[in-house]
Amino acid sequence: MADSHNTDATKPFNPDTDGFAHEESELESHFQSKHMVINMGPSHPATHGTVRLKVELEGETIVKIDPEIGFLHRGFQKSCENVTWTQCLPYTDRLNYLSAMMNNFGFLNAVEKLIGLEIPERAQYIRVIGSELHRLTDHLTCVGATGLEMGGFAPFLYGMEARELLQDRVTELTGARLTTSFGRVGGINRDLPEGWIAKVHKTLTRTEELLQEMDGLLTRNRIFVDRTKGTGIISAADAIDYGWTGPALRACGVDHDLRKTHPYWVYERFDFESVVGEHGDNYDRYLVRLEEMRQSIRILRQAMDTIPAGPIIVDDWRIALPPKPEVYGTIEGVMAHFKLVMEGIQVPPGEVYDATEASNGELGWYLVSDGRGRPYKVHVRAPGFPVLAALPHIIQGKMLADLVPTFDTINMIGGEVEQ
Amino acid sequence: MDRVAAQFPEAVAERYVDRAGGAWAVIHAEWLPKVATFLKMDPELDFKLFGSADAVDRLHLAENDPRFEIVYFLYSLSRKEHVRLKVRVTETRPEVPSLAAVYRGANWWERLAFDFYGIRFVDHPDLRRILLYEEFQGHPLRKDYALRDRQPLIPERPIKDIFRGPGTSGVA
Numbered sequence: 386m387a388d389s390h391n392t393d394a395t396k397p398f399n400p401d402t403d404g405f406a407h408e409e410s411e412l413e414s415h416f417q418s419k420h421m422v423i424n425m426g427p428s429h430p431a432t433h434g435t436v437r438l439k440v441e442l443e444g445e446t447i448v449k450i451d452p453e454i455g456f457l458h459r460g461f462q463k464s465c466e467n468v469t470w471t472q473c474l475p476y477t478d479r480l481n482y483l484s485a486m487m488n489n490f491g492f493l494n495a496v497e498k499l500i501g502l503e504i505p506e507r508a509q510y511i512r513v514i515g516s517e518l519h520r521l522t523d524h525l526t527c528v529g530a531t532g533l534e535m536g537g538f539a540p541f542l543y544g545m546e547a548r549e550l551l552q553d554r555v556t557e558l559t560g561a562r563l564t565t566s567f568g569r570v571g572g573i574n575r576d577l578p579e580g581w582i583a584k585v586h587k588t589l590t591r592t593e594e595l596l597q598e599m600d601g602l603l604t605r606n607r608i609f610v611d612r613t614k615g616t617g618i619i620s621a622a623d624a625i626d627y628g629w630t631g632p633a634l635r636a637c638g639v640d641h642d643l644r645k646t647h648p649y650w651v652y653e654r655f656d657f658e659s660v661v662g663e664h665g666d667n668y669d670r671y672l673v674r675l676e677e678m679r680q681s682i683r684i685l686r687q688a689m690d691t692i693p694a695g696p697i698i699v700d701d702w703r704i705a706l707p708p709k710p711e712v713y714g715t716i717e718g719v720m721a722h723f724k725l726v727m728e729g730i731q732v733p734p735g736e737v738y739d740a741t742e743a744s745n746g747e748l749g750w751y752l753v754s755d756g757r758g759r760p761y762k763v764h765v766r767a768p769g770f771p772v773l774a775a776l777p778h779i780i781q782g783k784m785l786a787d788l789v790p791t792f793d794t795i796n797m798i799g800g801e802v803e804q
Numbered sequence: 805m806d807r808v809a810a811q812f813p814e815a816v817a818e819r820y821v822d823r824a825g826g827a828w829a830v831i832h833a834e835w836l837p838k839v840a841t842f843l844k845m846d847p848e849l850d851f852k853l854f855g856s857a858d859a860v861d862r863l864h865l866a867e868n869d870p871r872f873e874i875v876y877f878l879y880s881l882s883r884k885e886h887v888r889l890k891v892r893v894t895e896t897r898p899e900v901p902s903l904a905a906v907y908r909g910a911n912w913w914e915r916l917a918f919d920f921y922g923i924r925f926v927d928h929p930d931l932r933r934i935l936l937y938e939e940f941q942g943h944p945l946r947k948d949y950a951l952r953d954r955q956p957l958i959p960e961r962p963i964k965d966i967f968r969g970p971g972t973s974g975v976a
Binding site: 454455458460462463467498499501622623625626627628630639641646647735736737738739740747749751753755761762764766770771773774775778803804 | 911
């Protein structure tokens with residue numbers, strides 16, 4: 386390998402010919418390895434989203450890697466700061482296209498904390514159900530794509546089948562497949578459709594079967610294990626220093642799950658375990674996600690069995706839109722409706738930081754209100770951002786082939802990282 | 805925050821606990837690395853997990869002097885507690901000592917704040933734009949940056965969209 390290196394800096398170096406042309410026998414020389422820069426992405430099949438990785442290679446070893454994320458930047462913050470609080474919801478949906486409801490509810494949770502609002506119990510249950518459904522779809526996509534990029538197409542198809550089934554349920558619940566905009570400040574938009582819970586139970590049974598299939602195909606597969614076990618390792622201390630959260634941090638052996646440590650909504654009523662790994666490598670991150678899906682199914686079943694009857698949104702016309710008969714029949718209803726739509730919810734001035742456990746980790750919202758109908762400042766702490774920031778630290782000095790599983794299992798989501 | 809105030813009495817300019825129970829303190833800029841190191845290294849406080857960092861442009865707020873506020877979000881796994889460190893800097897000299905040496909996670913978040921608000925982090929190892937391209941003029945999340953201002957790298961085709969509009973550089 387060393388013979389391709391031109392140590393003499395004064396001589397111009399042609400990487401294509403030098404170091405080999407003068408070899409006595411090219412057949413006996415080492416495999417041609419030269420210093421080269423390759424661009425992975427944007428829109429490379431192995432880089433999800435539109436991230437561009439500038440990789441400097443020495444042979445097959447990665448010498449330097451520079452992730453460049455600015456390709457999709459949509460001005461999320463600026464957009465939010467120029468519309469009312471409720472109008473932010475569609476923007477939050479698009480942060481993570483696979484778990485729209487989680488982003489949506491996380492944002493609303495922060496707004497409600499800023500107002501000091503307690504939402505009805507049934508709404509809390511529905512938020513838990515929606516979040517866990519989307520945690521399933523998100524993890525299924527990640528695990529399936531990991532299998533796909535390790536060369537296995539079947540696990541991906543199983544994952545997609547389960548995901549599509551779940552997304553059909555999401556569609557029945559919210560009316561939209563990906564960008565749901567299902568939450569409202571003070572509750573949620575609509576109640577559960579009739580017969581929906583029984584359908585979800587059936588879907589979950591099928592999902593469990595498909596998970597079993599994926600588990601059987603991947604977990605002890607020689608190729609998969611060889612490529613993921615012991616690659617992409619990060620120590621727990623480094624992961625914490627970089628600000629990792631969620632399954633990626635738990636795979637390092639740190640038991641940190643906001644659903645357990647800071648229970649929000651009704652999470653403390655459910656019996657589930659936070660899944661913890663050991664080594665912090667790709668294989669552990671995969672296993673943690675797989676087990677977390679089973680825990681999500683447990684939560685879903687418990688939530689659907691114990692969901693109480695009651696209102697789904699607060700009865701306060703300064704926050705939630707009045708019921709339609711009131712709007713059409715009374716002057717107070719018309720006025721409340723008009724003021725809410727035209728001016729937005731009057732959130733008292735102040736600031737709040739609130740975080741929920743999204744599928745990839747801590748989704749934090751720092752909101753500043755100046756007392757008018759629009760947010761003054763919306764800062765989103767996207768879980769994928771610190772994870773991607775640590776990628777050079779993990780992968781430098783390792784092989785190019787390790788980059789693909791590492792990039793898969795950290796599950797960076799373009800929408801939230803690029804804001 | 806009581807511990808911090810006891811340890812560094814001159815560093816803390818203002819302390820507050822907001823309605824949701826979140827504790828924050830405004831630190832004088834020159835003290836920031838010391839306070840952050842203390843928060844991270846003190847075994848009782850143990851604020852090791854770097855949450856994020858961002859800036860707030862306080863141009864239109866009631867109290868808007870100094871103009872920028874840089875906020876650091878830290879989390880302690882053992883105390884299960886979030887905390888916010890704030891530094892306020894003026895428009896003419898938006899300079900803060902960087903925390904990238906204390907927390908590795910600070911590196912990218914500080915680049916983000918530099919990109920969007922033009923805050924200069926002194927001693928930052930790699931202060932470049934992170935989401936926008938190098939040639940971009942100005943800092944788009946500042947409140948005085950126009951919402952519809954556009955700086956395309958490739959000239960945009962004029963599109964007549966009266967609802968969304970192509971921005972200022974499209975149809976006259």
